[in-house]
Amino acid sequence: MRGNRRINGEIYAGPLLLAGDGQDGELCSLTRRQIENYSRRFARPELYTDEEVEDSIKIEVYVI
Numbered sequence: 001m002r003g004n005r006r007i008n009g010e011i012y013a014g015p016l017l018l019a020g021d022g023q024d025g026e027l028c029s030l031t032r033r034q035i036e037n038y039s040r041r042f043a044r045p046e047l048y049t050d051e052e053v054e055d056s057i058k059i060e061v062y063v064i
Contacts, residue, residue, distance in 0.1 A: 002048075010056050011053055013056075018034075
């Protein structure tokens, strides 16, 4: 898959899912403010070479 975003120094490839972390540890919807912030942050596409993506390959799940 093509790289689409660098977050904390790592390139993420393929679809990303951003979700909130509810009080009970379950995923929940983002707040309007979070949606606005991430929309601004990710408004412009980022381009990476295949080599950059390969160097960053790993599978992890993060809860923000």
